[in-house]
Amino acid sequence: MNWSPNYPRRVPAQRPAGFEPRAPRWSAAYESPMTAMTSDYIAVQTENRDDPATAAFLRLVESSADEASAHAPASSELLHTTDADGTWNTVFVGYWTDPTAHARWFAQSPLGTWFRGIDPVAAAFGAWREVIEVPLERLETVYSSPTREFGLAACAGISLDPITSNGYFGAARDRMPISAIDSLDAPVEYPRRAGSTSSRGRRLRAELGLNVCAIRSGQYWKGATGEQLEDYESRLEPYLMRGMAYLASNQETTGTLSLRILRSGTGGEERPTRETSVLGYFRSLDDLESWASGHPTHHAIHQHAIEKNRQYGDDRTVTTWHEVFVLPESGIFEYVNCAPSTGVLPFARQLWALSDD
């Protein structure tokens, strides 16, 4: 069930007349009424994984994210990523189905208290926080298999329902309830900021405008062996990386405000976890769609994924999924003593520095 209003359409659907999807897909359904969904990304940025700040961060996560702790996330994960300049980021993401619980958690948990208390001048590390909080009508999800719950779908009270609004360009938009009455255009532009941002030694909020589109898109191939494993590693993953490299190299023209390729786990595992996800921010849903429908790098990913789903059917051991959010105005994008290229800093419309008085 979706607790958003079922608006009578005044913006046409994207679905072609008579279209029937060729592959089954699933989407998050909400078992009890909910008003908003929150994901809170909090990270520590260090030169490498062995930095003592990383270990300290992981201890804070442990005492803040377990189910027994007050206002705990309904689901949480640890991820890591290396920035273009080689900086190591250890990333916590928590999901909440109750915005008040989330706000209380950030106010009271060891991780929130730590984040607010970092002195940007004295800290020997960087830290950042990006909060995605949207009414349900501003989010949509899709999963290629219902056998495991990814991202927000791992929250209690959320199940996976089979859908038929998939397999055509524009399906993501059609799945987002608000799209029936709002075209979700970007009201403002995001020119790249001139020069390098003085982000070291400071606590900064980056301001973005209305309708920025956030996507977390994931791949999971832990169960893949033989031919499917070989195919993932030699074909699908390279296609995916080529697509991401294209976006990262053409941020202005594609409207890509930030793009991170995250691997699940802390990076301290004996072998790399077979699960990755991409966290991206686009100027608008339209920009994300333009790449998806118009660029060969996405066609290669999309066609290959569909082909393999049809080839293996229920035996497919590679799962792909995404969750897309179109943000209200003025979310929280906060950077403490970070590298100037971190997150959306290079495309912030305005930067605000924490003031002590």
Added chain:
Amino acid sequence: MNWSPNYPRRVPAQRPAGFEPRAPRWSAAYESPMTAMTSDYIAVQTENRDDPATAAFLRLVESSADEASAHAPASSELLHTTDADGTWNTVFVGYWTDPTAHARWFAQSPLGTWFRGIDPVAAAFGAWREVIEVPLERLETVYSSPTREFGLAACAGISLDPITSNGYFGAARDRMPISAIDSLDAPVEYPRRAGSTSSRGRRLRAELGLNVCAIRSGQYWKGATGEQLEDYESRLEPYLMRGMAYLASNQETTGTLSLRILRSGTGGEERPTRETSVLGYFRSLDDLESWASGHPTHHAIHQHAIEKNRQYGDDRTVTTWHEVFVLPESGIFEYVNCAPSTGVLPFARQLWALSDD
């Protein structure tokens, strides 16, 4: 019609069993689907009304708010207020039923361009902006008469429907759709900031937390004559002012983050306009309710208003109304070269200063 979901209740309603209201009331209804409502307050702060900055501001409003201008507000008003320290504030408020139109208007209109461009160091005046933008489920309205459209109700596509959810304490909460599943508690506290904020010469954003409650509550007695005029001026208005003075003198204990008594018009009218409204921000809806249900100063206002409605019925020439919003996290509260006591500055949880690099 209300385009918010009609949630099955898990938070009990406040309405007493069998309750029937003694006086008729009306509430805003949305003729076509809407997702969010925006009010944008933009003001210039000067020593007195004759300051040239006021006249310049009024010209900007004129070129930004008329219906023919691009992305114009669906309704707008001019108001004015004098702060406790005697500072004069000329206030524009615009209402939008489309958040993208609102964002485009602020990006492109003369008034928005002026506000963004003010140099806080060089300016000979102060300026502030407070943006209330909420999904429909986080707002409720009530009007004692349907004969004139006040506040957001003046937007095209909004009409006034008679209601029966009025006349008991907690009715405002019951009228807010989200209250069926969310108790809208304040997750954080707002201690008064130590010392005086260095707000002169700077552009600051004041940060508040989730579920701050904004109210605009209005009085209109233009048509009142004789006994009803006398009653308004000698009884209801003094009761109202006593209530406001109590809140303004007890901000910490009542959770009042800001309170302004606004008079309609620019103050340049030959005689004072017979229309006032109060713009207040409270820590939470609960704080507003506690004053309304628990304090003699509100009982005096409430009882008197009900008594006069019953006495005069359809002949009542004094209209009272309010619109209440419970805000998502991180709205926009921006102050440029303002007095330190302006708006929510004294209770901001954090202050952020605009950075040039």
